[in-house]
Amino acid sequence: MAVVGLALLAVVVLALLVLVHRYVWRRFVGDTTAPGSPLRRAGTVAVYVLPLLSVGALVSGRAGAPFWLQRVLAWPGYLWLAALLYLTLALLAGEAVRPLLRRALERRAGAAAPEAAPGAAPSGDAASPGSSGSSVVTEAPPAPAPAVPAGASALAAPSRRLFVARTVGGAAAVAGLGTTAYGTYGVLRGPRVKRVTVPLARLPRSAHGFRIAVVSDIHLGPVLGRAHTRRIVDTVNRTQPDLIAVVGDLVDGTVADLGPAAEPLAGLRSRHGAFFVTGNHEYYSGAAPWVEHVRELGLHPLENARVEIAGFDLAGVNDVAGESEGQGPDFGRALGDRDRSRAAVLMAHQPVVIDEAVEHGVDLQLSGHTHGGQLWPGNYIAELSNPTVAGLERYGDTQLYVTRGAGAWGPPVRVGAPSDITVVELASKQA
Numbered sequence: 001m002a003v004v005g006l007a008l009l010a011v012v013v014l015a016l017l018v019l020v021h022r023y024v025w026r027r028f029v030g031d032t033t034a035p036g037s038p039l040r041r042a043g044t045v046a047v048y049v050l051p052l053l054s055v056g057a058l059v060s061g062r063a064g065a066p067f068w069l070q071r072v073l074a075w076p077g078y079l080w081l082a083a084l085l086y087l088t089l090a091l092l093a094g095e096a097v098r099p100l101l102r103r104a105l106e107r108r109a110g111a112a113a114p115e116a117a118p119g120a121a122p123s124g125d126a127a128s129p130g131s132s133g134s135s136v137v138t139e140a141p142p143a144p145a146p147a148v149p150a151g152a153s154a155l156a157a158p159s160r161r162l163f164v165a166r167t168v169g170g171a172a173a174v175a176g177l178g179t180t181a182y183g184t185y186g187v188l189r190g191p192r193v194k195r196v197t198v199p200l201a202r203l204p205r206s207a208h209g210f211r212i213a214v215v216s217d218i219h220l221g222p223v224l225g226r227a228h229t230r231r232i233v234d235t236v237n238r239t240q241p242d243l244i245a246v247v248g249d250l251v252d253g254t255v256a257d258l259g260p261a262a263e264p265l266a267g268l269r270s271r272h273g274a275f276f277v278t279g280n281h282e283y284y285s286g287a288a289p290w291v292e293h294v295r296e297l298g299l300h301p302l303e304n305a306r307v308e309i310a311g312f313d314l315a316g317v318n319d320v321a322g323e324s325e326g327q328g329p330d331f332g333r334a335l336g337d338r339d340r341s342r343a344a345v346l347m348a349h350q351p352v353v354i355d356e357a358v359e360h361g362v363d364l365q366l367s368g369h370t371h372g373g374q375l376w377p378g379n380y381i382a383e384l385s386n387p388t389v390a391g392l393e394r395y396g397d398t399q400l401y402v403t404r405g406a407g408a409w410g411p412p413v414r415v416g417a418p419s420d421i422t423v424v425e426l427a428s429k430q431a
Contacts, residue, residue, distance in 0.1 A: 248279025
């Protein structure tokens, strides 16, 4: 039954993509270009090639394609997915403008049509027929002015339709592509630093002001590589944190392909070191080799484990995706035998494990995974499966902080959910 359900879902998604591409082609190409024109041919080719590149970008990694081919497909394929979203949204908004613009042009055309010219009366008096020796002289009436066709000073009906189509299509193209370009710039520029203060009831005065740099969802892959890692490391180090928490989804690919891209992580600097827990994408990429590789780079993996830091316990659990490999989260192992008089900070990639964190007396859970929705209106979809999409919220005696992440999955684009590295400053209520 599960296989049948997935097959039906795939058919629905495929049909939806076909319909969306057909709609985009009609509005951008069919309505605005002449049949047989070079522009129409180019637009028609693009509407077939671009979705194929997107499918290639999505499946090439899972299919084991060479990494160079993944990189070739990734940029155009993933960018088109983001562009398609915002072009479609812009066109749908334009549907409301289209009839208003058409009616405005029709009113202008009607106002330009002159009133009908009245029949001209003879000018001048005719001579009396009885007058002798004089001829009858009658001035011929002036010829009526030629009628001006309706809309001659405006656009003819076919031209109006073309004008409306090109105006709305052009505005939608500027809005959709501009939004995609700005969102791409935001990712490539690198994450910005966010600062949050979190008071913890059990935190001793000696740990007041302890700063944790929270980094998640870096997503090294065929698009974001070594330069992206270098930007993140430099940004983290500038904050001079006491501890660095890397909470999953570091990579989208194997150590063989992405090991060099991850190497700058060896440059992370903090007083108490850098710690790492797995995310769901590590299990798609080979979690065990990546855990060993980050250890070689100087990070400390917390695989359902706990360490004592100055004034509190730092625990980490594996991601729930590891359950399929028998390596899922084990809260009893990570937190079961700890001294509950001490504050506990938990690193867990997905916010959905907050209930277990509350049950085990965690004071603060640090998570990522959601990307804050990444592409608006994706935040509304993320809310359906995550208790918190971004920011700080309280669940009983446990607080949950979710970072939007430092990278991007799929399209290297963020709209309405800027990437961040968060410096969480712990505050003692005894201070």
